[in-house]
Amino acid sequence: MKKEEIQKLFKNKSFSKILLDEPMKNHTTFKIGGPADLMVIPSSEEELIKAIKLSRENNIDFLIMGNGSNLLIKDGGIRGVVIKINEGFNGIKVDNTTIYCQAGALLSTISKTALKHSLKNLEFASGIPGTIGGAITMNAGAYGGEMKDVVTTVRVLDKNNEIKEYTNAEMNFRYRNSRVWDEGLIVLSVELGLEKGNYSTIEEIMKDLTYKRTSKQPLELPSGGSTFKRPEGFFAGKLIEDAGLRGLRHRGAQVSEKHCGFVVNAENATCKDVLYLISVIQKVVKDKFNVELETEIKLLGED
Numbered sequence: 001m002k003k004e005e006i007q008k009l010f011k012n013k014s015f016s017k018i019l020l021d022e023p024m025k026n027h028t029t030f031k032i033g034g035p036a037d038l039m040v041i042p043s044s045e046e047e048l049i050k051a052i053k054l055s056r057e058n059n060i061d062f063l064i065m066g067n068g069s070n071l072l073i074k075d076g077g078i079r080g081v082v083i084k085i086n087e088g089f090n091g092i093k094v095d096n097t098t099i100y101c102q103a104g105a106l107l108s109t110i111s112k113t114a115l116k117h118s119l120k121n122l123e124f125a126s127g128i129p130g131t132i133g134g135a136i137t138m139n140a141g142a143y144g145g146e147m148k149d150v151v152t153t154v155r156v157l158d159k160n161n162e163i164k165e166y167t168n169a170e171m172n173f174r175y176r177n178s179r180v181w182d183e184g185l186i187v188l189s190v191e192l193g194l195e196k197g198n199y200s201t202i203e204e205i206m207k208d209l210t211y212k213r214t215s216k217q218p219l220e221l222p223s224g225g226s227t228f229k230r231p232e233g234f235f236a237g238k239l240i241e242d243a244g245l246r247g248l249r250h251r252g253a254q255v256s257e258k259h260c261g262f263v264v265n266a267e268n269a270t271c272k273d274v275l276y277l278i279s280v281i282q283k284v285v286k287d288k289f290n291v292e293l294e295t296e297i298k299l300l301g302e303d
């Protein structure tokens, strides 16, 4: 279907928020990405499912995104529909030691809620800048914790537009991966099972982890987080540093001076700039240490 037809189709179905020819760089933490033909920002589960069904029924390609903190979008942008599950579908409810979250709720907000209720075990997630939907998808983790440790059940929409509920064990969580990717599922909501803890201890752990992040990671520059997955037996950042690539720059893209595991958007970088730099890093690290670096950030879109 042509762009204009897609735009007309969605405009006629009265969604609460749609954006036409929307620059993806406004929606990614990398601040990179060309225009999406159409972006829908659903404000309820019904609207979210309506957008997915409409796309599927009309054979329109669609991309689900959360907060765009793990995405590198190509400079030509996204053909078809981007469904952004974030603001508008981000409710959080607490019942004793259980937290119920809609997929668009931010991990930072959920962690703050956990702290407010003196619930522990989610401290690791407080500084991850994504939604719970995105975090479930890739079993996000940090400082020894991962989503797998705190999830009780996940409600999803499957490829047949059926709503299913999976237990933690059924989610097939593994390092930066889960059943969501295996089966192209869409996360609708998540139930977290936490434990009662001590407010001050939880707060202290969160502060300590925030300090670790701000002192070690280049949070002052746009990026997609760790550019590469951790290769078995190594740390990507250390390999890149030992290869002498700290600060290496290609046009607007740069290996962070602060943490070599991050490629940052130092100055109006394009996706092409980042991809070129990534290819150089991969080649040098392979030549020097015989280690293949696999990207953790998701590359999507058209050149």
Ligand SMILES: Cc1cc2nc3c(=O)[nH]c(=O)nc-3n(C[C@H](O)[C@H](O)[C@H](O)COP(=O)(O)OP(=O)(O)OC[C@H]3O[C@@H](n4cnc5c(N)ncnc54)[C@H](O)[C@@H]3O)c2cc1C
Binding pocket: 029, 063, 064, 065, 066, 067, 068, 069, 070, 071, 085, 103, 127, 128, 129, 130, 131, 132, 133, 134, 135, 136, 137, 138, 139, 140, 141, 142, 180, 185, 186, 187, 188, 217, 219, 223, 224, 225, 226, 298
């Ligand atoms: C500064 C910085 C620090 C970071 N630190 C960490 C860290 O410590 N640990 C870590 O694991 N990650 C980290 N990340 C990466 C990122 O924040 C996580 O991967 C996060 O879980 C991505 O969530 P998101 O909502 O931004 O997803 P997006 O980037 O929007 O999407 C990522 C993927 O998830 C899919 N997706 C999103 N929502 C849904 C949904 N509801 N249903 C189905 N699929 C969905 C998308 O299609 C896409 O494939 C960091 C990123 C940055 C920029």
